[in-house]
Amino acid sequence: xxxxxxxxxxxxxxxxxxxxxxxxxxxxxxxxxxxxxxxxxxxxxxxxxxxxxxxxxxxxxxxxxxxxxxxxxxxxxxxx
Amino acid sequence: xxxxxxxxxxxxxxxxxxxxxxxxxxxxxxxxxxxxxxxxxxxxxxxxxxxxxxxxxxxxxxxxxxxxxxxxxxxxxxxxxxxxxxxxxxxxxxxxxxxxxxxxxxxxxxxxxxxxxxxxxxxxxxxxxxxxxxxxxxxxxxxxxxxxxxxxxxxxxxxxxxxxxxxxxxxxxxxxxxxxxxxxxxxxxxxxxxxxxxxxxxxxxxxxxxxxxxxxxxxxxxxxxxxxxxxxxxxxxxxxxxxxxxxxxxxxxxxxxxxxxxxxxxxxxxxxxxxxxxxxxxxxxxxxxxxxxxxxxxxxxxxxxxxxxxxxxxxxxxxxxxxxxxxxxxxxxxxxxxxxxxxxxxxxxxxxxxxxxxxxxxxxxxxxxxxxxxxxxxxxxxxxxxxxxxxxxxxxxxxxxxxxxxxxxxxxxxxxxxxxxxxxxxxxxxxxxxxxxxxxxxxxxxxxxxxxxxxxxxxxxxxxxxxxxxxxxxxxxxxxxxxxxxxxxxxxxxxxxxxxxxxxxxxxxxxxxxxxxxxxxxxxxxxxxxxxxxxxxxxxxxxxx
Numbered sequence: 001x002x003x004x005x006x007x008x009x010x011x012x013x014x015x016x017x018x019x020x021x022x023x024x025x026x027x028x029x030x031x032x033x034x035x036x037x038x039x040x041x042x043x044x045x046x047x048x049x050x051x052x053x054x055x056x057x058x059x060x061x062x063x064x065x066x067x068x069x070x071x072x073x074x075x076x077x078x079x080x
Numbered sequence: 081x082x083x084x085x086x087x088x089x090x091x092x093x094x095x096x097x098x099x100x101x102x103x104x105x106x107x108x109x110x111x112x113x114x115x116x117x118x119x120x121x122x123x124x125x126x127x128x129x130x131x132x133x134x135x136x137x138x139x140x141x142x143x144x145x146x147x148x149x150x151x152x153x154x155x156x157x158x159x160x161x162x163x164x165x166x167x168x169x170x171x172x173x174x175x176x177x178x179x180x181x182x183x184x185x186x187x188x189x190x191x192x193x194x195x196x197x198x199x200x201x202x203x204x205x206x207x208x209x210x211x212x213x214x215x216x217x218x219x220x221x222x223x224x225x226x227x228x229x230x231x232x233x234x235x236x237x238x239x240x241x242x243x244x245x246x247x248x249x250x251x252x253x254x255x256x257x258x259x260x261x262x263x264x265x266x267x268x269x270x271x272x273x274x275x276x277x278x279x280x281x282x283x284x285x286x287x288x289x290x291x292x293x294x295x296x297x298x299x300x301x302x303x304x305x306x307x308x309x310x311x312x313x314x315x316x317x318x319x320x321x322x323x324x325x326x327x328x329x330x331x332x333x334x335x336x337x338x339x340x341x342x343x344x345x346x347x348x349x350x351x352x353x354x355x356x357x358x359x360x361x362x363x364x365x366x367x368x369x370x371x372x373x374x375x376x377x378x379x380x381x382x383x384x385x386x387x388x389x390x391x392x393x394x395x396x397x398x399x400x401x402x403x404x405x406x407x408x409x410x411x412x413x414x415x416x417x418x419x420x421x422x423x424x425x426x427x428x429x430x431x432x433x434x435x436x437x438x439x440x441x442x443x444x445x446x447x448x449x450x451x452x453x454x455x456x457x458x459x460x461x462x463x464x465x466x467x468x469x470x471x472x473x474x475x476x477x478x479x480x481x482x483x484x485x486x487x488x489x490x491x492x493x494x495x496x497x498x499x500x501x502x503x504x505x506x507x508x509x510x511x512x513x514x515x516x517x518x519x520x521x522x523x524x525x526x527x528x529x530x531x532x533x534x535x536x537x538x539x540x541x542x543x544x545x546x547x548x549x550x551x552x553x554x555x556x557x558x559x560x561x562x563x564x565x566x567x568x569x570x571x572x573x574x575x576x577x578x579x580x581x582x583x584x585x586x587x588x589x590x591x592x593x594x595x596x597x598x599x600x601x602x603x604x605x606x607x608x609x610x611x612x613x614x615x616x617x618x619x620x621x622x623x624x625x
Contacts, residue, residue, distance in 0.1 A: 032330065038588055039334040040521060040556070043357045059361040060338055064331020 006052055006078055011070060013048050017041050027071035042067060049077050090278040091259040092163035092250075094285065094320035096121070102296050102322035109343065110153055110327040117322070120157060125245025127161025127194060127219055132251070133243050134235070135165075135215050137191040143253075144261055146190045147306070148172040148181065148199030148206070151327050154220050155306065156315070158194035161219075166251030168258035168275075171306035174198040176587045178205040180271075184263050187273065188472070191215060200227075207231055217241075255279035261472055262309050264406050265525050265590070267516065269532030273472030274309075280409040281312060283465040287437050288317050292347070292374055296322030299343055299371075303333065303350040308523070309406045310378055313349055323347075337363030344371040348394070351379040351522030352553045355386045364393040371396075378402035378411050379522030381510055382431040383552035387417055403433035403510065406524070407481065407493050409466035412440045415507050425507055429552060432507035433499070440464035442508065443492055444501035449485035452501050459514050460499045461485065461492040468493075516611075518547040519554035520589045527558070530582070530590055534560045537581035538574070539567030542601060544609055545592065548618045560592035561614055563601060570597035 011025050018036045031037045037045070045067070050057050057077065066076035074080040087093070095117075098107070103118035131145060145162040147169050149155030162169040170188045172181050185193065185206065192215040195203055200218050204227065207214075214234045218224060221238040228236040259278045263271040288294070300318040302325050304311035318325045332339035336358055340348065348369070355377065358364050364386075372394035377387070382401045391399040404411035415422075415434025425432050436442045444458040445451055452458040461483075470478035482491050498511040516527040527545040534543035542563035547555030562578065564570040575595040583591045602613040 035588065039330070040357075040589075042334045043360050046361060056362075059335055059363055062335055064329065064334055067331075067334070 006080070007070070007074055009052060010049075010073060013045070014070070017044070025070055027074075028069050030069055032067060037067075049073070053077065088250075088253075089255055089282050090163070090253040090257070091281055091316060092160065092253075094316060095160060095163075098296070098319055098322040105296055105322055106324045107319060108153070108156055108325050108327065110151060110156065111329075113153075114324075115153060117319075120160065122245055123153070123157040123219070124160035124164055125248045126242045127157055127217065127245075128164035128250070129243035129245050129248040130217060130219075130237060130241065131161065131165045131167075131192055131194075131215075132248070134217075134237060134241075135192045141191055142189045143167045143257060144170050144188055144190050146170040146172055146185055146188060146193040147195075148174060148185075148193055148203070149196035150174045150198045150305065151302075152196040152198065152220075154194070154196035154218075155199075156325075156327075157219065158196065158217075159306070159315070161194060163253075163259075164248065164250050166253045168260050170261045171311075172199070173305055173307040173587075174202050175305070176307070177584050178202055178208075179585050180587065182206050182208075182210065184271065184273075186210060187263075188261055192217065194219065196220065203227070204230070207234065253278060255282065256469075258469065260309075260312065262307065262406055265517070265523075265529045266477075267526040267528030269529050269536075271529070272474060272477055274406045275469040275472050276309070276406070276409055277469050280466050280468055281316070283439060284312075284409045284411070284437075285317055285320050287439075288313065289320050292317075294318070294321040294323055294347075298323035298346045298373075300325050300347045301339070301345050301349055302327045303336070303354060308379075309410050310349065312410055318347075335361070335363075337361070337368070340369045340372065345369075346371055346373045347376070348372050348374065348397070349376045349378070352377050352382045352386065353380065353521045353551070353556075355390045356383070356551070356553070359386050359389055364389045366392045367395055369394040369397070373397055375399040376402055378404070380519035380553035384423060384426040384429050384431050387422075387431055388419060391417055391419060401431045401433060404466075405493070405495050405497075407468045408440070408462055408495070409468060412437050412462060412464070412466050413442075413508060425509075427500075427509040427511070430510060432509045434507040436462065436464075437466065440466055443485065443488075444499055445485060449483065450487075451485075454501050454503055457498055457500050457511055460495045460497045460508070462495065463490050463492040467491070520547065520557065522553075523587075523589050525558070525590055530558055530560065530586065530592065533582055533585045534562060534578060534592065534595075537585070538562050538578045541565060542609070544601065544611065544614060546611060546614050546618060548593075548615065550615075550619075557593045558590060559594045559596060559618055561596050561598050561601070564597050564599050568597070570599075 099117040099121040106114040107117040107120045108115045145167045147158040195218045217237045224236040224238045255278045258275045266272045302314040326343040328339045375397045399417040401415045402411035403413045413433045415432045443461040530545040531543045540562045544561045548559045602610040604610040
């Protein structure tokens with residue numbers, strides 16, 4: 001997907017759901033490791049990504065490492 | 081298998097019996113590798129022998145040892161090692177803030193801690209401010225010289241210091257000794273340590289092993305952290321009969337669909353919220369989990385709809401709802417799901433909690449602790465072999481919760497759960513709480529504990545925590561309302577500061593997601609703060625402008 005708005009939307013979602021208030025998120029900031037997102041957020045995140053993509057994601061095909069950081073998510077879900 | 085007279089009936093006994101019968105079978109899968117009963121026993125014996133040789137504590141010190149770790153081989157070997165040294169274990173979770181872990185460590189009065197890699201990573205923060213001297217055993221670490229140099233008050237032992245386990249003489253433990261000490265949320269801000277005795281958990285394991293016909297062929301999920309007493313089912317029920325515990329990776333915990341099939345699990349045990357999560361991600365397709373024999377849920381109210389969906393995903397399994405507070409040892413009532421009969425037995429979309437375990441007794445009481453009439457609602461009290469010893473070093477709170485009702489001659493535990501007293505043979509239904517305790521993702525949360533901490537960090541006189549957003553099982557998180565006044569102006573900066581400070585004191589699921597400032601709190605007809613009104617504020621649709 002080539003929509004340049006995807007990354008900022010994803011970043012904003014993360015900021016909105018972050019456990020503690022955070023500023024800008026670097027592409028390689030470890031989200032789960034740093035406790036920015038919890039495993040509970042992942043479901044909602046997948047549903048949000050589906051809404052961005054406009055199509056369903058096969059949850060069984062998702063590699064857990066995809067949620068490591070913003071870069072990994074952009075690569076894994078949007079090929080960007 | 082009957083125990084000959086005088087044989088060990090404590091928590092370690094089942095594991096040791098399985099190790100002697102099934103030494104070559106896998107006891108554990110963790111961090112990408114299987115470990116046999118023989119290997120796990122050897123490691124545990126070495127840990128036990130090391131602790132016995134090195135832990136110089138006074139004869140009146142508590143027979144407890146802490147284990148600070150999370151899902152590594154050393155965590156499991158550590159727990160078994162503690163039991164083999166004759167102690168009860170105090171699980172500490174590296175996922176929790178270090179302040180909280182430190183407080184539990186100090187209150188437990190342990191003199192030794194076994195740590196795995198994740199525990200070691202935060203150990204120095206935990207040690208900060210602790211008085212006295214601890215023995216710290218990190219069985220997988222070869223070089224502890226730098227940390228030992230920074231903390232000369234404590235003694236550090238690593239892999240090169242492990243004693244030979246073959247020389248171990250396992251000390252006797254009595255059925256009345258503490259098997260594990262678990263801290264649960266306390267309404268005044270201080271967690272309570274529940275003392276569960278070997279005889280309590282022995283009774284639970286015997287009931288479960290019999291009911292579920294566990295064999296050495298079984299493969300158990302392990303979704304519960306060690307600080308959640310339901311993890312005792314995962315580990316010790318599996319080890320009781322020679323089965324294998326399959327520890328998920330962090331990724332598998334997050335996306336559990338593949339976890340079940342990858343390990344060909346036969347026993348699934350989780351909080352209802354995990355089933356709800358799997359349902360949202362469309363992982364509960366009919367027949368998706370053919371290997372499961374048992375699908376078990378516990379920890380929070382079980383919604384009927386997701387139960388039906390999960391049951392259809394595992395057509396070879398029997399689905400059950402288990403209920404029980406930590407004080408009654410893991411679970412003490414249960415209900416079997418039947419797709420024809422059960423929908424009519426559900427109440428407000430929630431699956432019943434069913435019948436008491438064999439040997440456990442139910443009493444439904446009004447506020448004066450007199451039994452209510454059949455068909456009436458009241459507080460659930462229970463007694464029996466699974467009733468725990470009480471709260472650790474807390475006579476006052478023990479006396480408040482473990483009571484002898486009028487006209488009774490036995491002590492009962494007050495669960496604080498509201499149920500309906502049913503005619504003989506009909507399943508108990510859960511109606512809610514009598515107090516301000518809620519479940520968040522299955523975790524027990526006293527809203528009062530959050531409120532105490534928010535008051536402390538903000539300086540406010542009044543703080544009210546509301547579970548929000550609501551789910552059919554409880555809530556997914558917490559929002560804190562803080563009263564403005566002398567110390568609190570109500571600015572955005574204050575909100576950020578309060579959230580950050582609270583996050584250092586509370587486990588992740590208890591951290592307020594949002595702070596709302598209030599000048600005047602709404603009051604109900606009794607003049608008390610109206611929590612329903614506060615919830616309504618949160619649930620009100622957002623102003624479109």
